[in-house]
Amino acid sequence: MSSTTMAMPAATGMRRHASLRRDRRWALITSYVFLIIFAIFFLIPPYYMVVTALKSDAEVAHMATNPWIIANGITLDQFKILFTQTDFLIFFKNTAIVTTCVVVITMVVSVLAAFSLGRMRFWGSSILATGIFLTYLVPDTLLFLPLFQIVKAVGLLNSYWGMVLVYPTLTVPFCTWIMIGYFQSIPKELDEAALIDGAGHMQMLLKIFIPVALPGIIAATIFAFTVSWAAFVYPMAFLYSADQQVLTVGTVTSLIRADVYKWGMLMAGALVAAAPPLVIYAFLMDYYIAGLTAGATKG
Amino acid sequence: MPASSAGIRDVEPPARGDRYKVEDSRMADTVQSWVPGLQQAGVRPSARSGLSKFLRQRSTIAFLFCLPLIAIITCLVIYPAFYSIYLSMLNKAQTRFIGLGNFSYLLSRDVFWMVVQQSAIFALSAVFFKALIGLITAHLINNLPAKGQRKWRGMLLVPWVIPLALSSLGWWWLFDPTHSAFNWILTGLGFDEVPWLSNPYWARFSVILVNVWYGAPFFLIMYLAALKSVPEQLYEAAAIDGANAWQKFIHITLPMMRNIIAITVLFSLIVTFANFDIVQIMTAGGPRNMTHVFATYAFLLGIRSGDLPLGAATSLFMFPILAIAAVFILRGVRKRGREIG
Numbered sequence: 001m002s003s004t005t006m007a008m009p010a011a012t013g014m015r016r017h018a019s020l021r022r023d024r025r026w027a028l029i030t031s032y033v034f035l036i037i038f039a040i041f042f043l044i045p046p047y048y049m050v051v052t053a054l055k056s057d058a059e060v061a062h063m064a065t066n067p068w069i070i071a072n073g074i075t076l077d078q079f080k081i082l083f084t085q086t087d088f089l090i091f092f093k094n095t096a097i098v099t100t101c102v103v104v105i106t107m108v109v110s111v112l113a114a115f116s117l118g119r120m121r122f123w124g125s126s127i128l129a130t131g132i133f134l135t136y137l138v139p140d141t142l143l144f145l146p147l148f149q150i151v152k153a154v155g156l157l158n159s160y161w162g163m164v165l166v167y168p169t170l171t172v173p174f175c176t177w178i179m180i181g182y183f184q185s186i187p188k189e190l191d192e193a194a195l196i197d198g199a200g201h202m203q204m205l206l207k208i209f210i211p212v213a214l215p216g217i218i219a220a221t222i223f224a225f226t227v228s229w230a231a232f233v234y235p236m237a238f239l240y241s242a243d244q245q246v247l248t249v250g251t252v253t254s255l256i257r258a259d260v261y262k263w264g265m266l267m268a269g270a271l272v273a274a275a276p277p278l279v280i281y282a283f284l285m286d287y288y289i290a291g292l293t294a295g296a297t298k299g
Numbered sequence: 300m301p302a303s304s305a306g307i308r309d310v311e312p313p314a315r316g317d318r319y320k321v322e323d324s325r326m327a328d329t330v331q332s333w334v335p336g337l338q339q340a341g342v343r344p345s346a347r348s349g350l351s352k353f354l355r356q357r358s359t360i361a362f363l364f365c366l367p368l369i370a371i372i373t374c375l376v377i378y379p380a381f382y383s384i385y386l387s388m389l390n391k392a393q394t395r396f397i398g399l400g401n402f403s404y405l406l407s408r409d410v411f412w413m414v415v416q417q418s419a420i421f422a423l424s425a426v427f428f429k430a431l432i433g434l435i436t437a438h439l440i441n442n443l444p445a446k447g448q449r450k451w452r453g454m455l456l457v458p459w460v461i462p463l464a465l466s467s468l469g470w471w472w473l474f475d476p477t478h479s480a481f482n483w484i485l486t487g488l489g490f491d492e493v494p495w496l497s498n499p500y501w502a503r504f505s506v507i508l509v510n511v512w513y514g515a516p517f518f519l520i521m522y523l524a525a526l527k528s529v530p531e532q533l534y535e536a537a538a539i540d541g542a543n544a545w546q547k548f549i550h551i552t553l554p555m556m557r558n559i560i561a562i563t564v565l566f567s568l569i570v571t572f573a574n575f576d577i578v579q580i581m582t583a584g585g586p587r588n589m590t591h592v593f594a595t596y597a598f599l600l601g602i603r604s605g606d607l608p609l610g611a612a613t614s615l616f617m618f619p620i621l622a623i624a625a626v627f628i629l630r631g632v633r634k635r636g637r638e639i640g
Contacts, residue, residue, distance in 0.1 A: 027544075031442040035451055038436050042458050042512065045469040048480055052472065060478075067480040109367040116364035120357060128365065130629065135376050137566070137625045139573030141594035142618065145601045145611040146379035146386055169375045176368060201360050230462030232576045233594070237602050248464040252580055263472050270465040281460040285453055288460075292517070293524045 053078050053268040060264045078268040082255075087242045088269055091250035094160045095229060095273075098246060101164045102228040106171040107221055113172075114179030115205050119191060129180060136173035140233045143169075151238050160244050163235060167228045174227075175220040178294040182216030183209060219291030222284060226277045247273040387612035391605070401612035410588050411596075411613070417503065418592045422572040425510040429571075430564055432511065433518020438548075440519070441526045452523065459516040467580040470509045471496075474581070499589035502582050506590055509577050514570075518563055525559040526552065562631040565624045573617060593617045 051067075052060060054074045065071050082088050116122070117129050147166055148157075156162030186209060194204045210217060235249040242254050251269045255262075281288050390397050405411045440451050458466065473480050474495035482492040496502045533551045542550065553560075575594035578584065584591035584599060591599070593613060601610020 027442060028444075031439045035436070035439045035443075035455075038432070038439075039451070039454055042455050042516065045466055045473060045512070046457060046461065048473055049466075049469040063478060067478065067483050109371060112364040113368035116361040120361035120364070122358035122361040122365075125361065125365075128369070131372070132368070133629060133632070134625055135372055137569055137621070137628065138376060138380075139569060139594075139617075139621070141573045141575045141597065142614050142621065143376065143379045143383060145597065145607050145614060146383040147375070148602070148607065149382070149386065150375070150379060166375060168371050172368060172371055201357075201364075226460070226462075230464065232462075232464040232579075233598075236575075236579070237598065248462055252464055252468055261475075263475070263478070266468060267472065270468050274461045274465045277460055277462060278457075281456075285449075285456075289452075289456070289520055289524075292459075292520055 049267045049271055052264055053271050055264055057262065057264055078262075078264040079272070081262075081265050082268045082272070086255055086265070086269075087245070087250065088255070088272070090243055091245050091247045091254075092273070094245065095247040098160050098163045098167065099225060099228045102167040102171060103221060103224045105164070105168050106175050106224040106228075107217070109168065110172050110175035110179055110220065111205070111210065111217065114176045114183055115209055117176070118180040118183035119186075119209070120201070129177075132173045132176050135169070136177055138169075140170055140231070144233050144237050147234070148237055157238055158240055158244055160235075160239065160246060162238050163228075163231070163246065166234050166238075167231055170231065171224040171227050175224055178223075178291060179213070179216055179220055181294060182213040186212050215287060215290065216294075218284065218287045219294060222280060222288050223291045225280065229277055383611050383615060386608050387615055389608040391608065393608060401609050404609070405612055405616070410591075413588060414591045414593060414596045414613075415616070417590060418572060420503065421507055421510070421574070421578075421592055422568055425507050425514065425571050426564060426567050428507075428511045429514040429518050429567060430560070432515040433522050433563075434560075436515070436519045437522035437526055440523055452520070455519055456516045458513050459520075463513055463576040464580060466513065467509060467577050470505075470512075470577075471581050474505055496582055497586060499586045502586060502590045506577050506581055509581065510571060510574060513577070514567060517567070521559060521563045522556065525556045529555045558631055558635050562628055562635065565628045565631070569621050569624050569628075572620060 048068070051070055054076070055070055056072060056075050056077060059065065059070070059072045113132075117125050117132075151157050151162045151166065154162075154165070156165060190208055190212070191204055194208055199207065230248060231246075232248045235246045236253075239245050239249065242250070245254055251266070251273050255266055255269055386393070387401055388396055388398055390400070436455060440448050440455075443451065472478075476494070476497055479492070479495060481495070486492060494501050495505050529552060533555070534547055537547050537551055572592075573594055574592060575598065578590050578592050578595045579598065582590045584595050588596075593616060597610040597613040599610075600613055601607050
């Protein structure tokens with residue numbers, strides 16, 4: 001008697017446990033199935049770009065073979081043509097110069113401002129912080145025509161230095177905004193201790209806040225880098241000669257010569273141009289994602 | 300003495316007498332500021348002048364730190380914004396003031412109304428599907444064991460990391476009229492070829508598809524982060540009450556994520572509405588101007604046709620919807636800031 005009463009609940013419990021486990025396994029399997037479908041959707045274009053870039057021109061043009069695989073062997077000819085017969089390396093150099101300058105300018109300007117707005121405060125500082133957030137929401141396509149006139153007026157039309165001038169409007173507001181959040185999360189006791197020790201504000205920033213907020217600074221730097229590397233509207237509107245062109249516009253417009261689209265070479269160019277952001281992402285994914293999500297959660 | 304403070308001392312150059320005085324007063328004031336009420340009450344008049352001096356100094360420094368930022372925003376955002384209004388009221392040669400002539404010209408053009416319509420279709424449908432796919436994929440990843448989540452998240456974020464102009468080029472090649480790799484599959488399966496970019500309606504579909512592809516990972520990341528912040532106890536309590544997965548989603552997940560969903564959707568609405576790269580690269584507005592959005596149409600008028608004022612007027616039509624979205628985002632972010640801490 002006693003043994004049956006003891007066994008009954010245990011058995012149902014076990015059965016329920018087993019069914020729960022089975023349910024969970026099914027949920028897991030369906031999750032994987034759907035994730036694989038989504039992954040295929042997300043990775044089709046990069047995959048196809050890689051495949052095309054590694055084919056010979058003849059195979060790209062040949063319409064009967066399966067375009068999704070490389071049937072006639074991998075070749076690096078497309079990259080060779082890209083580097084030797086086009087202006088691609090000039091575009092790459094220009095983009096590297098512009099991006100480096102923009103990242104440095106952005107970080108100096110936004111770290112100083114964020115330190116001031118996040119820790120020091122002054123008359124109107126909270127209004128300014130709100131204003132910065134609103135400027136971050138201004139898209140580049142809203143003001144590119146008046147900026148065209150301004151860039152022309154300062155004589156930087158068709159010069160990549162013009163990009164160094166205008167890109168910070170895309171990077172500085174967001175970087176400042178997320179840095180304010182990072183600086184505010186640092187305990188207040190820290191700067192009081194520094195003040196007692198007689199540190200000036202600049203020393204406080206350099207010796208304490210920048211090292212402590214380093215994850216935020218890395219995230220902001222990555223953001224500034226990716227934005228200025230990928231910017232498209234401004235160079236499309238302000239640059240027209242090949243020696244001043246940057247990668248995004250150069251790859252999309254200047255590499256297309258005559259009426260023949262050399263798709264293999266174009267895809268090779270697009271891949272090399274996309275490589276630096278992808279490499280940074282591969283190595284610093286957590287910082288990248290932290291920067292991405294910080295905009296809506298910090299501040 | 301902690302090592303860091305010793306380091307700060309080292310950097311301070313050997314000071315003269317007056318410098319020490321400044322330092323002393325600063326120190327004293329800081330100590331003062333720890334004691335609530337002392338400074339407001341003005342208990343010690345001698346310290347008060349030092350305090351106000353200190354405050355003035357501090358706020359001056361703070362303002363100086365902000366100056367580069369203020370200069371950039373004033374010269375390259377606020378000034379262009381007002382200049383844009385002025386510019387849009389000039390004639391094509393920018394020699395004559397024509398008031399609202401450009402605006403009324405645009406409003407009388409069928410093409411412009413098509414741009415308005417297409418921008419709305421483009422933004423609303425793209426944002427809807429981005430949000431939907433983001434929500435689904437975030438849930439799927441959240442279901443996985445913790446070890447595998449990182450790998451999947453890393454893989455699914457790739458479209459967001461590739462510069463949009465370059466991936467648009469890849470998509471263009473996928474849609475190529477004679478070599479389309481999609482059509483190769485479709486004909487292989489016995490279907491007709493799809494005129495991806497040459498038929499206006501398919502072209503509209505294609506540019507939206509590319510935008511969804513590009514933007515969905517952003518939603519995925521935002522929602523995944525938000526899902527992680529929902530307290531586990533809520534789900535446990537619901538499980539005890541016998542709630543199924545759908546009920547948990549409706550009654551716990553959605554309410555907890557409402558704010559972040561709103562922020563993300565509004566933010567994406569702005570970015571999508573103002574999108575330029577995809578349409579410019581894949582169709583340049585064609586066929587028959589049917590895929591033009593505000594940005595590409597403004598580019599066509601302002602840069603390609605050289606009518607800067609008319610282009611500026613076109614861009615300005617974007618402003619009201621952007622402003623409304625921005626106000627709501629700001630409200631949402633503030634609310635979220637309060638909720639978090």
